[in-house]
Structures are given as C-alpha cells and as structure tokens.
Amino acid sequence: MKPTEKKTTKATEKKTTAKKATTVKSTAEKVTAKKATAKKATAKKATAEKATVGRKKAVAAPAKASAAVEKASPAKTVAPKPPRDESRTALVRRARRINRELAEVYPYAHPELDFENPFQLLVATVLSAQTTDLRVNQTTPTLFAKYPTPEDLAEANPEEVEVILRPCGFFRAKTRSVMGLSKALVEEFGGEVPGRLEDLVKLPGVGRKTAFVVLGNAFGRPGITVDTHFQRLVRRWRWTEETDPDKIEAAVGALFPKSEWTMLSHHVIFHGRRICHARKPACGACPIAPLCPAYGEGETDPEKARKLLKYEKGGYPGQRLKPPQAYLDAGGKPAPPLGAG
Template sequence: MGRPRTPAGRARETMRRLAEEYPEARCELDHTNAFELLVATILSAQCTDARVNQVTPALFARYPTPEDLASARPEDVEELIRSTGFYKNKTRSLLGMAAALTERFGGEVPGAMEDLVTIPGVGRKTANVVRSVALGLPGLPVDTHVLRLAKRLGLTTSSDPVKVEHELNAMIPPAERGPFSLRLILHGRRVCVARRPRCEACVLADFCPKVGV
C-alpha cells in the first residue's frame, strides 16, 4: 500500500503491522481474575511488571477476595508489597479499592468506566487495563510507551493521556483497542525505545514521521 498520510491512516497501518509483528502480545501482569489484575495494576505504578509478579502470589494467597483485603491490617499489606516502592500509598489505595468493591459493588469489579474511576487508586489507565484485559470490554490504556509512540508516529500532538486516549479511540475499532495498546507497549520496549529508537529494525519506519530522529 502507499504511505499513509493521515493520523487515521497511520493508526490503521500501525495496528495491522504490529498485529503481525506481535501476535503473542498479552498483559504481563500475572492474574486469574479482574480483582487480581486490579491489584497488580495498582502495584505496577513506578514498578516493573516482573517485580509485581514476584509480590502478588503471596498477596493473593493471603487476601484472595476484596472482602479479605478490605479487612487487612495496613502494616501486613505494607510488608508484603514493600519491594514495589511507594508501599504506604499503594497500601492505602489497595485497602480503599477493596473497601469500595465490597461496600459499593458487591465484591465484584465493575465494568463501567464511570464506576471504575470512582474507586481509590484507579484512574483511566488502570480502568482501561482491567476493562480490556480481564473483562473483555473496549479499553485503550495510555502509558508512557503508548504516549511516546503515538506522538512519534504522528497520531497525536497532545501530551495529555486522556486526550490521546480519546483521539486513538476515534481511529481504532473498539475490539482492537486493548491489543493495540499492548502491542505499542511491546514495540516501545523492544524497538522504539525512548533514548535511542532502533529505527533500522522498525516495521513502521517507512511511514514514521520521526524516523531517524
């Protein structure tokens, strides 16, 4: 095909090529249900997925349900999650989240964005992770990789994650939004890295406005 010349055209071609490049793309936070993914995503702030995955087995074993976590002693949770960093703030978010699920949502993780963002520790990015990965709903998480690549590819000029999410949503079909985000993240980690993008190895180089920059 010819070189796509519009943001929407570049978004569609990016979606197509990255689907071929990363057919195995998946969320790298270990979980078995929406509650566990919500916990893991809160813990992943300023922390690697690998480190979170080292912490969560013991946490989930001790507090397998929102009700269990809501009644936990803060110091016990802090000790379990200490190595993820910012453990006091994260403990407050986890206990607040568990209490909200227990008291307002019958112990279940809600699917509606407007409900999810009322839960302590849950912003749009976390809500979109849970929606797209665990609940099978449309959701396009915008993390630092997605934001950086969207700007490099000329899909947006904004630095506001919420605005970028809405702009990308207008260009990506609902069912593809979660996978598209996961693949951008993988590409950002493996090829389009922040300091020295590996443009010579990039499957998007022929139409990327920032190639070589």
C-alpha cells in the first residue's frame, strides 16, 4: 500500500471514531436529560400528594377534636336503637301499635287535673308547671271557691292569691299569669275562654302545650300535649330525635291521624307517670316491652319491676297488664324488643 493511501485510511478511521464518540455522547446526554425530567416529574407528583394529604388532614382535624370532646363528656346509658334501616312505614306501624297497646292498658286515660269548665282547666294547667297535678288539685278548690270567674280573679288582691297558690311553687309568677290571663279574657273575649289556638297562646302564661290541653279536653279539638313525660317517651321509643317541643309535636303528629292526637297524649303521659319513669323504667312490667327499642334501660325482672309502678289518681289497671311470662322467651329470659338484633 502506498504512503498516500495509508494516510487517507487513517484520516477516515479518525473521522469515523470521532463521529461515533459524538453519537455516544449525544445519546448519553439524552438519557441523562430524560432521567432528570422523570426525576423532576416524580418530585412534583410527591409534592402534590403531600399537599393533598395536608388538606385532608386539615379538614379531618375538627372531627377529631369533636370526637375528643365527646369522649371526654360523662358516660351515659345509651338505649339500644332500632335498626337503622327501619322504614317510615315500619316506624308508623310500630308507633300506632304502641298507642293501641297503651289504649288497652289505660282505657280511662284523661287529664288528671280537676276542672268543671274551660276557665278552670286553663288556670289549672298554667298552675301545673313545675309541680304535680295532685298538688294543683289540692290547691284549685280554694282558688275557684273564692274566685269562680275570670272577672273575680282579674280583680283579686294579688297578695291573697299568692297565699292560696304558694303550695304550687313559683307562686308569684303564677299569680301574675292567672290574674293576667283572667284580665285578658275579660277585656278581649268577654270573659269566655277562646276555642282557637291562635287566641289562647296570646294569653299570659299560655303556650302551645297548655293551649292543646284546653282545646282537646274542653272543646274536643285534637291536639298533642308535649309535656316532659311526652318528650322523654317519644325519644325513648325513637319516634323522633327532636328536642324542641314544637318540632316534636310536628314529628309525632305526622305518625298518627289527627283524630287520635288528644288520646295519644293521655296514653303517653299516663304511661310515663306510671311505668316508664325517667330514672328507672319498670321494663319488666311494661305492656309494650316487645315494641320498645329502649327495653333494658330499666329494671327487667318482672317482680322487681312491679315494685316500681306508681299508683296515682284513677288507680292502676294491674288486671289489664299482660302476665310477666308474656315478656319472656322460651328459655325464660326477657324477650328482646321488636327489631333488636
């Protein structure tokens, strides 16, 4: 081979080697760039995920705080609830069945205040706040003997009325109320008790509860009396979770025909005073035990439960109660309430 050809071949080889080196370098740079881009994308995604988690934690924080407060509150006895999937239809049927059972146990249910006319019932109901019907019935004979009409009571000496009402408690406030409503009856209604809700609630000391007592028992107009017993029992039976009296009235009223409202109130109040007490219900002697989601909150032993029954005016229909065995299962244990797991 000639020297000239050798030189040409060496130059060609150098060019080829340089070209290959450039290609390899370019490829390496591209790979490095891709890795850097991927790394940046990964870092960006991780940052986004951390931000999202942070936002979620920020939202969840108040719930955790509430849970901590709830855990810190005093422990309470929680009655077993009926199935969460209890339909509206099932609730209506259960509520109406309870009312039917109570109607059999308390066929004579009535307002336990003594009265002879709408005026006496109105005054007695106002006086019954924060005291017992028995105490009111011991007080009103003297009051009505001395002041038989709204006109008489409106013109009475407040100090003399206070002396009569002292046993009822809060006697000064109650004196102002009964004298104020008597004066309003004389000036606005000719001395007659109005038969409309909107008129009754305008009288001093008269709210919806008092108005419905008067309308239902003096005028025969249906109404639901939401007193302390009624509120307690309808929540215990899971008819409603409302706590406001007006909302309870609306919720319970929607479960029953309007024609049943007045007697429903009497049945529930009678039951609350005699069997389903606030602190220790007599569950073992309760005629609606199989229907009650709060069964077991009180005494379940039949004999012990019967000792908790309260006998008030009108007696107690013991003979109408089902025997204790009616509330026991085949194994001799208390039968669970209807719908319980």
